[in-house]
Amino acid sequence: MTKTGSAAGDVWPAHTVDTLPWRQQNRGGARADRMLSSVDTMTPPMIAALDYMPPIATMVASEAALLAVAQADTDAEGHSAAMSRFMMRTESVASSKIERITATAVDYAKALAGNRSNSAATSMVAASTALHDLVTGVAAHGRFTMESLLAAHRALMKDDPFEAAYAGRLRDMQNWIGGSDYSPRDALHVPPAPERVPVLMDDLIEYLNRDDVPVMVQAAIGHAQFESIHAFTDGNGRIGRALVSAVLRRRGATRNAVVPLASGLLAKRDDYFAALGDYRKGAPAPLIELFARSARAAAVCSRASIARIKALPEEWFSELRPRAGSAVAALIPAFYDHPVMAAAEIEKHSGSSEQQTYRAIAQLAEAGFIQEITGRKRDRVWVAAELLAELDDLDRRIQAAMAD
Numbered sequence: 001m002t003k004t005g006s007a008a009g010d011v012w013p014a015h016t017v018d019t020l021p022w023r024q025q026n027r028g029g030a031r032a033d034r035m036l037s038s039v040d041t042m043t044p045p046m047i048a049a050l051d052y053m054p055p056i057a058t059m060v061a062s063e064a065a066l067l068a069v070a071q072a073d074t075d076a077e078g079h080s081a082a083m084s085r086f087m088m089r090t091e092s093v094a095s096s097k098i099e100r101i102t103a104t105a106v107d108y109a110k111a112l113a114g115n116r117s118n119s120a121a122t123s124m125v126a127a128s129t130a131l132h133d134l135v136t137g138v139a140a141h142g143r144f145t146m147e148s149l150l151a152a153h154r155a156l157m158k159d160d161p162f163e164a165a166y167a168g169r170l171r172d173m174q175n176w177i178g179g180s181d182y183s184p185r186d187a188l189h190v191p192p193a194p195e196r197v198p199v200l201m202d203d204l205i206e207y208l209n210r211d212d213v214p215v216m217v218q219a220a221i222g223h224a225q226f227e228s229i230h231a232f233t234d235g236n237g238r239i240g241r242a243l244v245s246a247v248l249r250r251r252g253a254t255r256n257a258v259v260p261l262a263s264g265l266l267a268k269r270d271d272y273f274a275a276l277g278d279y280r281k282g283a284p285a286p287l288i289e290l291f292a293r294s295a296r297a298a299a300v301c302s303r304a305s306i307a308r309i310k311a312l313p314e315e316w317f318s319e320l321r322p323r324a325g326s327a328v329a330a331l332i333p334a335f336y337d338h339p340v341m342a343a344a345e346i347e348k349h350s351g352s353s354e355q356q357t358y359r360a361i362a363q364l365a366e367a368g369f370i371q372e373i374t375g376r377k378r379d380r381v382w383v384a385a386e387l388l389a390e391l392d393d394l395d396r397r398i399q400a401a402m403a404d
Contacts, residue, residue: 012052013045014282015228020193039174039184042280043192044228047221048206054217058285058292062216065292068299069248069259075306076257082337083306087257088135090391092127094262094398095241096120098269105388106373112340113381115374122159130156130235131242135258138246144208146201149231152242156235166233170197175230188273189280191230200229208247216295219247220288224279241265244291259302263395264294267402297401305394312336312386316369327352327360335370339384346382 022036054062076083093108103111103121111121134152138144154168172194179187192200207213208222226240245258265272268290275287313336322328327350334349335341341349343357350357361382364370370382 012050012279012282012284015042015044015280017041018043018193036183036185039190041174041190041192042228043196044200044225044280046200046203047225048203048210050207051213052217052221052284054214054285054288058289059214061289061292061296062214065296065299066215066253068296069253072259072299072302072306073254073256075303077255079256079306079310082309083257085337085339086305086309086387086391087260087302088131089128090394091241091245091258091260091262092131092238093124093391094260094266094395095131095238096124096127098241098262098266098272099237105392106383109340109373109383109388110381113342113373115381116159119161126156126159127238127242130239131245131258134239134242134246135249139249142250144205144246144250146205148246149201149205149239149243153232153235153239156238157232160234163234170194170201170231171233173233175233177230189228189230189277191228197229197231201231204229208243208250211251215248215251215253216292217284217288218251219244220291221279221284222247223291224276224284224287227276228280257302257306259295259298260394260398261291261294261298263398264297264402265290266395267399268294294398294402298398301394301397301401304397305390308390309336309387312384316364316367320363320367327356328363331357331360331364332369335364335382335384336387339387340381341383342379342381 018041019038020041022039076087096102101120101123103118103124107118107121108124111118111125116122130152133155134148137148137151141148150168150170157163157167160167174184174194175191176184176187177189179185184190204222204225207225208218210218223240223244226243227236230236232239241262244261245254248254248259271290275290278284278286313332316332317329320328320332322332330350330352331346334346338345338349346361347354347357350360352360361370365372365382369384369386371385372380372382374381
């Protein structure tokens with residue numbers, strides 16, 4: 001397949017259908033559909049050199065969204081370590097929920113501390129790591145590379161009990177979305193044959209590294225193209241949504257935080273999947289509009305959370321009035337930057353003896369600022385309760401804004 005040159009105006013090429021012999025790669029003993037002799041795959045166009053100008057209303061919405069994102073990102077400036085972790089967690093949790101991967105805030109906190117008893121929570125933590133690795137890696141190098149995407153996928157799937165063997169590798173087998181586990185017969189989307197994936201991914205990376213495409217257009221089209229290629233055996237949705245945050249960071253729309261756009265998409269999950277279907281038919285505008293609406297709702301709601309979180313250390317100091325140099329005085333900013341900590345880590349941050357550290361922990365817990373989440377007497381873990389509650393609350397407020 002060769003590049004087709006620039007698309008004219010608001011025209012975007014649709015995917016092409018390739019009818020291929022059905023070859024069942026029998027993964028994990030999956031039952032083969034022996035009645036299926038061929039399968040229609042959907043191959044996206046080569047887009048590296050394509051230009052697209054959305055309708056005026058779509059561009060206006062996109063620019064308004066970028067302004068809101070920039071305002072939220074400016075609010076986070078000066079608190080980037082804590083804010084970046086908080087916003088990335090909000091984004092990755094929502095992105096996981098889109099894939100029907102859910103866990104409570106407490107289970108998620110336990111997984112952050114290394115507890116693997118809840119597989120969904122562990123998967124959410126892996127999604128946070130993958131998002132962090134992709135956004136920071138792309139920001140550091142100023143460009144997307146194949147390795148940056150492979151590394152993010154490796155971080156996401158390396159501990160998955162079913163997919164670890166495929167972590168950080170482009171797929172070498174046919175996959176599909178929907179249908180059954182063993183047949184693409186009733187699938188919603190059958191992506192291109194595996195031998196097409198490397199060339200399509202090189203083309204996508206070239207598109208993502210352009211600087212002459214409107215930012216929201218680039219983020220939405222880049223995401224839709226990645227979802228259509230479906231480059232990995234699993235984890236494509238979460239890596240594809242992490243790609244959006246990486247586009248915003250590389251283009252300078254964000255510098256300090258990740259705007260949890262996935263929370264907005266979660267509220268409109270059916271519309272989101274329908275818009276991806278529209279893209280495959282040659283209509284990117286619905287997805288760009290949904291991304292713009294989600295980004296704006298996420299940015300506006302995030303500003304309230306940023307203000308709330310920035311105020312927490314001062315509130316804690318005001319209520320507890322710790323002595324300068326004390327363990328409590330040291331732990332207040334420590335929990336602000338690291339809201340989930342085990343005893344050994346807390347002692348390291350306190351700079352005090354074990355006895356003084358535990359007295360400080362008791363004082364913070366009695367005031368309701370932190371809580372113990374394991375219920376054990378050994379290997380205990382404490383969390384900054386208000387920070388975790390804010391994470392859930394932000395997700396709910398974004399979804400409510402999208403509903404309105």
